[in-house]
Amino acid sequence: MADERAREGREDVTVVVLAGGGSTRFGTDKLAADLGGVTVLDHLLGGLPAHWPVVLVGPRRDTVRSDAVWVREDPPGGGPxxxxxxxxxxxxxxxxAVVAGDMPHAAAAVPRLLTALDxxxxxxxxxxxxxxxxxxNPLLAxxxxxxxxxxxxxxxxDGPAKxxxxxxxxxxxxAGTPGRDVDTPDDLERLRRDG
Structure with a gap:
C-alpha cells in the first residue's frame, strides 16, 4: 500500500534513465531490442507513471515518452x-530515481525505493x-x-558508478525481473521467458 502511495500524486521525483552506452556485450543496440512487441527502453519507460518527469541521458531516439527531456554528457561516452x-x-x-535503460522491468521497483527513502x-x-x-546496484536507486x-x-x-x-x-x-538488466542476448531471452 505504501508503494502505491509512493507512485500516486508525487511531484517531488524525476526519473533519470541512462540510455547511452555501447552495448558491446550484446552486439547490437540492446535498448532497441524487442521485448514483448516493444523495445527494451520503451518497456521501462511505459512502466513509469506518466506524470513523473523523465530525463533520458544518451543519444536522442524515438520513445513512448515524447515528453522526456534528452541530455548528453560532455564529452559523450563518459560512462554511467x-x-x-x-x-x-x-x-x-x-x-x-536513477534507472539503467537496459532494465526493462525496473519501473516496478521505483515506488518501493521511494518508500524506503521516505x-x-x-x-x-x-x-x-x-x-x-x-x-x-547504484543504477537502480x-x-x-x-x-x-x-x-x-x-x-x-569514466568514474565508477559505485x-x-x-x-x-x-x-x-x-527480487526477480525488476532487478535484472540486459547485457547479453541470453539475458534478454531469460527476461522474455520469465517476464
Missing part, C-alpha cells in the same frame, strides 16, 4: 557516473536496490538530488 551527473543537472525536483532518517541520501545475487550534486566530482567522466554508494544509503531487496 557521468550520465548520472548530467542527468542530475537537468532535474528540478528534490528526488531523482522512511529513512534525513541524513540517508539514497535507497539502493540489491538484486537476487546480492549485488548493490532513488537519490536526494542535492546530496548527489554535492558528492560528485568536478569531472565524473562511487554513488559512498553516500549514506539504505539497501532495498529487489
Amino acid at each position: 557516473l557521468a550520465g548520472v551527473a548530467t542527468g542530475a543537472e537537468a532535474v528540478h525536483t528534490a528526488l531523482m 522512511e529513512a532518517r534525513p541524513e540517508v541520501a539514497a535507497a539502493v536496490a540489491v538484486d537476487d545475487d546480492a549485488h548493490v 532513488v537519490y536526494r538530488v542535492a546530496a548527489v550534486r554535492e558528492a560528485l566530482p568536478a569531472s565524473a567522466h 562511487r554513488l554508494l559512498r553516500l549514506p544509503h539504505t539497501e532495498v531487496r529487489v
